[in-house]
Amino acid sequence: MSYPEGSIIPRPEHPISRADIDVDVLKVLYRLHHKGHLAYLVGGGIRDLWLGKQPKDFDIATDAHPQEIRRIFRNSRIIGKRFRLVQVFFKGGKIVEVSTFRSRSEFDAEVDMLAPNNTFGSPVEDAQRRDLTINALFYNIADFSILDYVGGVKDLQDGIIRVVGPPEIRFQRDPVRMLRVLRHASRTGFQIDPTAWSAIQSYRHLIRLCSPARVRDELLKDFRSGYCRDFFQLMLASGLLAAIFPHIEETTDGAAFSGLQPRMQAVFGTIDLLTMGGLSLSEAFFWTAFLIPFLEKVTVLPFQQIEPETVAKYVDESLSPLEFARGRRDEVIMRLVTVSQLMHQLGAGRRVSARLKRRLCLPEAWLLYHILTGASQKFFEDIIAQQSVKPVLPEKPPTTKRRRGRRRTHRKKVSPI
Template sequence: MVVDSADLKRKRKQDSEIQATVIQEADHPIRPGDIDREALKVLYRLRDAGFSGYLVGGGVRDLYLGKRPKDFDISTNARPGQLRRLFRNSRTIGRRFRLVQVFFHGNRIIEVSTLRSQSEYDIRDTKVLPTNNTFGTLEEDAFRRDLTINSLFYEIEHKTILDYVGGVDDLNDGIVRIVGDPEVRIIRDPVRMLRAVRHAARTGFSIDNRSWQAIVAHRNKLNLCPPSRIRDELLKDLVSGHSRAWADLCIQSGVFSTLFPFYASLLQDNGCGPELYSILDVIDRLHTDSGDGKIYLPEHMLMALLLFPWIERELDLLKREVKGGGYRILLGEIRAALEDVICSRFNIKRSVKEAITTLYVNMPGFQRYRKQKKQPSWLKKKSYFNDCVKSSALIEEARGGTVASSALF
């Protein structure tokens, strides 16, 4: 669903006149006790050292919505060098924009960033490394972020939320909105449209009309993005527990056909749409049932499941005869098909491609054995046997069979 922008609400003043809307503690649901103690330690140490520290991004969004954040990220006016001196149990990562990771017991990591004036992808001359002038103010940091609902700051001293972009209104109204002019922001970094779709799918929010129209108009610009970035974003969506809703929005906007053009005709004639949705429902069940955010399926299995409706129709996979020379013939056809459609498009590693190929080439025989309630003895000796068991069980569930046992995962 798409809603119209509240343009009067969004009308920006001159930069020098913009003031944050301050939401007092009594008017929002976030309490210090909701924040991880490690994040609180970082915030209080920054304060005691004379710096400003803010809980930012998805942590504020999720706490406001009554959810438990996976991560508690912090922004501050302290520079990376100052942070390293303040937190001895830390390291600096990143080349363009440096982050400081603060380490705690139990493998807990809190990422701390210095407030920035612009996004990496809003810098026009990408050959020149940023200097200190990329550090910015709260206001600048808010406007360089992708979505209004991810552009809020929680300030620990007064327990207030600082809002420069109308993010609290959008949280209350259930709207996903790209910060600033969505046309300009998407052209500068097309991956922003994937993030808008992701958060709409995860929250059940609507994408505002201007952002939606920009996504539809510029969806083909995703082809200009580095394949590895697209792959990383895709994997996040597949393990989110909301991949079905994500795919639905991607199909409506045309983004899905841009990412997977080989699926376009199959979706148009409704040939594999229902099966694709069923597979995504199974993936969502698996990741939602975990409750702890654990990722049960590795990259090769996620990609194999996502592409199964297509490869099944392309090669008539499950009906193939794999005895004798049939195995080698099918193996070659699968490798060629994957190379043509996904390996270069998503920068899939050779090892992942081979793992996907192995799952597919063993599916016909494995499915026949499953119907006989047997398992091929020769396959049990293979290192990939368990992956074949899992993928076959999930395909069977998606096709209306027995629900795959959680014990498998």
């Protein structure tokens, strides 16, 4: 059944059940409701439940203001300055975030001219300020219905990623929304609305106006998502990758840049397998894996013969658009150098040097070595089963020990004559 914008979908006509909602989230929803407030489950939690996925977290929106929410829940605190929300604490370190309906996004340009108490709004206004239609649905705990003010249900049914409002305006106000379009397209497998796709290609250069640290953190979410292969394929196709990393595009000619897709898909496909399997990997690991396909293209020498100075210079120039602590940068460089040296030594059938064995990054570098050399899927499944990376390196061949005994000296006999 198709529903137009402004629809209220009753419980019998949608797949979301309270049995799939976290118990503590239900406690917060019901307490707000019993206190006479609107209490809605909002955002990605509804999207995931509709698609049959288990949400990582649940967010709640209400008409109660932060101070009112704080009085209702003693186990809570208010965070944020202009856009305040309330964190409600439960046992085990669990946190349920509750926000008041807002009239605007914190990244809209007009917000800077508004006083904090003028940012609260109605459910309709709150839906309109969200980024995507499939993230702008509300689940009403009062009657278990779904409220859809932007046509999100129809887009879920049709498999469309659509921006709330005109994409060109929304992207100019907050260019990071372009990354979120690609993110949800890769995670859901939905098609991107042609209007939004065209706007991304037209305004992709605006991503450079965003805070470098914010863009870096957004990309890290996609590295860890389990869908980074599809995400970076969309990044390449849309031109956003080149917009964020201009040095990579400049040092890689057009034909080679477009030809990176097979290599990136192979590398990130394996990383997705490891991530979905629950293997814990460092941030430096992901950035190292990201840079390797580009570094292979721009160097004259084979990857296993690249000098450490060349690696350091390339990392500095490539990651300069993003804010990296010096320590994190050095971790990436060390992993790249170690992978290169592993490929040189293991590829030649030699033993791994003692210096490499002492490096703390050896386990992740050893894993990257096997990703680059195309190890079997069973190899990576065994690592997932162990939930740890333990390098297996060639041992020094045993040597035959010489029998040590008393050394005999033969003196030349001297004639007594």
